[in-house]
Amino acid sequence: MSRDQDAVWKALADPTRREILDLLKDGPRQTTEIVDQFPQLSRFGVMKHLDVLREAGLVRTRTKGRLRVNSLNVAPLREIVERWISKYEGFWANTMLRVKDLAEEEVKEVQTKPKRKKAK
Amino acid sequence: MSRDQDAVWKALADPTRREILDLLKDGPRQTTEIVDQFPQLSRFGVMKHLDVLREAGLVRTRTKGRLRVNSLNVAPLREIVERWISKYEGFWANTMLRVKDLAEEEVKEVQTKPKRKKAK
DNA sequence: AAGATACGTAACTAATTAGTAACATAAGAG
DNA sequence: CTCTTATGTTACTAATTAGTTACGTATCTT
Numbered sequence: 412m413s414r415d416q417d418a419v420w421k422a423l424a425d426p427t428r429r430e431i432l433d434l435l436k437d438g439p440r441q442t443t444e445i446v447d448q449f450p451q452l453s454r455f456g457v458m459k460h461l462d463v464l465r466e467a468g469l470v471r472t473r474t475k476g477r478l479r480v481n482s483l484n485v486a487p488l489r490e491i492v493e494r495w496i497s498k499y500e501g502f503w504a505n506t507m508l509r510v511k512d513l514a515e516e517e518v519k520e521v522q523t524k525p526k527r528k529k530a531k
Numbered sequence: 532m533s534r535d536q537d538a539v540w541k542a543l544a545d546p547t548r549r550e551i552l553d554l555l556k557d558g559p560r561q562t563t564e565i566v567d568q569f570p571q572l573s574r575f576g577v578m579k580h581l582d583v584l585r586e587a588g589l590v591r592t593r594t595k596g597r598l599r600v601n602s603l604n605v606a607p608l609r610e611i612v613e614r615w616i617s618k619y620e621g622f623w624a625n626t627m628l629r630v631k632d633l634a635e636e637e638v639k640e641v642q643t644k645p646k647r648k649k650a651k
Numbered sequence: 652a653a654g655a656t657a658c659g660t661a662a663c664t665a666a667t668t669a670g671t672a673a674c675a676t677a678a679g680a681g
Numbered sequence: 682c683t684c685t686t687a688t689g690t691t692a693c694t695a696a697t698t699a700g701t702t703a704c705g706t707a708t709c710t711t
Contacts, residue, residue, distance in 0.1 A: 664700085
């Protein structure tokens with residue numbers, strides 16, 4: 412599905428791009444419409460963000476004459492979310508109190524380990 | 532909980548940092564242990580990543596004498612995942628085919644709209 | 652106490668990225 | 682056909698960031 416998980420994560424790192432995805436969540440938007448939502452940016456800035464989202468597979472752009480209509484593709488997003496959920500599922504049901512308990516136990520164990528290598 | 536959602540997203544954008552979180556998923560780790568997992572990086576490089584994770588609230592560091600034990604804090608992670616799930620919940624159950632249908636309908640509607648502003 | 656280990660901070664470098672300026676093409680409207 | 686609108690690409694700039702170097706402190710081991 413997604414072209415590159417890393418590209419998806421990087422795309423989501425920027426707040427403007429997350430906002431763009433939010434816009435598209437409610438339906439496809441023409442590029443100009445998206446540009447209008449960010450008056451603090453030039454259209455090139457916004458388009459650059461769209462490029463990043465497109466590269467990550469999160470946005471698809473359809474050409475209609477001189478218009479470009481951008482729509483959301485949730486598949487890559489869904490994929491990373493699901494991967495993170497499955498990875499950390501054991502934690503999800505627990506509070507941070509449990510993490511704290513583990514930290515206490517592990518600390519004791521760590522202290523008895525001999526160290527071999529020196530710092531780089 | 533999390534100090535700043537943006538900081539969390541930014542922290543997750545880097546693959547090394549995601550790997551560090553994966554390590555900590557299995558239990559707290561001493562800084563040197565984490566450094567050892569990334570022989571391609573200097574310890575300062577790794578520590579810088581840990582700093583970013585700590586700033587984002589994803590990692591907690593406990594001092595034990597000269598040792599630093601780092602443990603995972605899933606709360607900020609959980610928070611952003613849940614926010615994204617709730618936002619896109621309407622999409623999650625559907626395939627990309629449905630998104631495609633919406634795109635077709637919206638395009639027709641978009642074309643009838645008059646445009647007022649000129650490009651920036 | 653001496654030497655080893657673990658970690659810290661500041662400065663620096665190279666690469667990346669967010670954003671803009673300059674110039675351009677193509678489609679739509681009248 | 683002319684003018685307007687929508688969008689594209691390249692080059693540039695400033696800021697941010699990934700990573701290293703240089704220098705240092707604190708704790709632990711013998």
